[in-house]
Amino acid sequence: MKIGITYDLKDDYLKEGFTYDEVAEFDSLETIDGIDNSLKELGYETDRIGNSKALLKRLVNGDKWDMVFNITEGSYGIAREALVPALLESFKIKTTFASAATLALCLDKGMTKRVLSTYGFKTAPFYEVKCEADIDKVNLKYPLFAKPIAEGTSKGINGLSKISNKQELETICKDLLKKYNQPVLVEGYLSGREFTVGIVGSGDKAKVVGNIEIKYKNTSEMGIYSFDNKANYESRLEYVYAEDLKAKEVEKMALEIYKSLELKDAGRVDIRLDDEDVPNFIEVNPLAGLNYKHSDLPIICYKQGLKYNDLINEIVMSARER
Ligand SMILES: Nc1ncnc2c1ncn2[C@@H]1O[C@H](COP(=O)(O)OP(=O)(O)OP(=O)(O)O)[C@@H](O)[C@H]1O
Ligand SMILES: [Mg+2]
Structure with a gap:
């Protein structure tokens, strides 16, 4: 069975003149090597296709694969994570992870909050600041939290993201609007325990x-x-497998969210408790990072005694069943 691999390699984009911040979500050669080696060890023939442009050329050329293992993040626009899956879907080529529709939805944290709220899942109250004039319209109780509405890897998130007053709100919103050229999601600050759940x-x-x-x-x-805490997690953070009742409640909520949005093969759901200890979802990750050393999902697997190959095998077997 031949599996193509699609990905956005950081170095390719740096060579094209992208900045380090612009490529922060893209993958390193180490990640691609990890996935490729694992697929080979599981007995598959692999073909490193590359990014959406490379895929387009190959598709037009008539190339085919039994399945594509896709981790492309895409470069521009709110549907950027959906581009490669949409192309593959239309060429009737099986791909790992969620459909293009789910990927486009989940990249927009505001839309995701609206959709999941209709299912009854709790999330922090929020307002979307689309332009500077919107800052005055924010009518939420401090402390607040501000972040770009459609980024990952904690891009644009730092020690200043928690906001205590109007002045801070103005400064951070103006800064994020300018830097990321997309709405700023302003939401109630969740002060409690924080979990990421692997599924x-x-x-x-x-x-x-x-x-x-x-x-x-x-x-x-x-x-x-x-962003900085994630990049330096070994010295700054401790990752603990939580097994208490509250953690079980969080895991149950994460699984229900995963199924409601039709995430597939593998993913992560981020949940944090509010000041009354009630779990609120923060966001969902249908394309969770897969670096075998540093990414949360593999680390979650290791803590449960699973190996990286076990995770990749779960993903491929789940996709093969479709
Ligand atoms: N409303 C909030 N209240 C408190 N903390 C928050 C809130 N929203 C985000 N955070 C903090 O910021 C972190 C990153 O936020 P978020 O998960 O939305 O970013 P991301 O870039 O999509 O992350 P990922 O790397 O998982 O893709 C959260 O893990 C949490 O610590
Ligand atoms: Mg997150």
């Missing part, structure tokens, strides 16, 4: 692998799983 499988077969609770060391930007 594998699809539909009725989806199951929780485990969770990590993010614990902050004194060296960290306290209480925020920020």
